[in-house]
Amino acid sequence: MKIDSPSSITPREASIRLEWISTRILPGVAVLLLSIPLCQWAGSNLPNGIVPAYIIYMMIVIVLWSMYMAVQYAFVGIAQTWKNKTHACNNQTATNESTAQKPVFLLEAMPVYNKSESIDTVCEAENTEEVSEAEVTEVARMVEIRELPKENHTSSTYQQGIDDFYQSQAESQKKRIQTIHEYILYIMSPFVYEEDMDEFCTDLLRFAMDHNYRPEVEWKRYKTKLSSFDVRHMVWSIATRLGLGKGKVYSNDDCACYIERRFASLCVTASGEPLSHNTLRNLTVTSNSDQIHCDYPGKDGLLFHIPLQLGGEKG
Numbered sequence: 001m002k003i004d005s006p007s008s009i010t011p012r013e014a015s016i017r018l019e020w021i022s023t024r025i026l027p028g029v030a031v032l033l034l035s036i037p038l039c040q041w042a043g044s045n046l047p048n049g050i051v052p053a054y055i056i057y058m059m060i061v062i063v064l065w066s067m068y069m070a071v072q073y074a075f076v077g078i079a080q081t082w083k084n085k086t087h088a089c090n091n092q093t094a095t096n097e098s099t100a101q102k103p104v105f106l107l108e109a110m111p112v113y114n115k116s117e118s119i120d121t122v123c124e125a126e127n128t129e130e131v132s133e134a135e136v137t138e139v140a141r142m143v144e145i146r147e148l149p150k151e152n153h154t155s156s157t158y159q160q161g162i163d164d165f166y167q168s169q170a171e172s173q174k175k176r177i178q179t180i181h182e183y184i185l186y187i188m189s190p191f192v193y194e195e196d197m198d199e200f201c202t203d204l205l206r207f208a209m210d211h212n213y214r215p216e217v218e219w220k221r222y223k224t225k226l227s228s229f230d231v232r233h234m235v236w237s238i239a240t241r242l243g244l245g246k247g248k249v250y251s252n253d254d255c256a257c258y259i260e261r262r263f264a265s266l267c268v269t270a271s272g273e274p275l276s277h278n279t280l281r282n283l284t285v286t287s288n289s290d291q292i293h294c295d296y297p298g299k300d301g302l303l304f305h306i307p308l309q310l311g312g313e314k315g
Helices: 011-045 053-100 105-117 121-130 132-140 153-188 192-209 228-240 252-262 279-280
Strands: none
Touching: 011 053, 153 192, 153 228, 192 228, 228 252, 252 279
């Protein structure tokens, strides 16, 4: 068996061996020695033969060793807790001293305050006593007070831009629909009965709000005879104010599809044959019998040439 010489043992190994001697070997010997008289005392007080002597001895050894280990770990836990508390107090004191040596700005002061809330109450009391009223006044004077943007400033501005854009679009759409409604009421009043006008306008306004809308029912009630030229001119006047042409919202095909469904009985030849789709696509073609003419937009691109709107358009 090789025995290490004292010079070959490192300080760490020496510390471990000393710890084992002081916390395991010596207490173990003491427990064994103390168990002998306790075992004799128990044997003399218990009835003869009720419990064997070796069992009494083992029970006493186990109880004494358990008590020793419990007390040892309790003291170790208390010592460790006290050590951690002392270390935290020292760190907090050092932090406060370093903070007081330089200007404290608003963004720096907030994290320091939040961290201090997690320190033990005793440390808070000690630190409070160390900071004088003059130091508090000086720190407050050095805090840079400025109007900082809120965290959600960017997101709120972004959302406000979206809301304002769509609100503006909705207001423009409402104005266009109202202007078109006034035009239909005025231009169709000689040809549609007053009690039917709401229904007639509603269908046209649906087309004005959706270029893909296709009516399912043909309109047949008229006060006076109309031609396909008249309804083509009316639909063109409406569509051109909503964007009619290549690359725009409305196309000539959209208008022709609406006309041949809504005004089917008007879109026939002299012999009664239905007009072709290509014929109805020509929305601005004229004839000698036209009663409704194309209303070309003015400078504003929206208003119609009717008495109700003439005052709002110049030139």
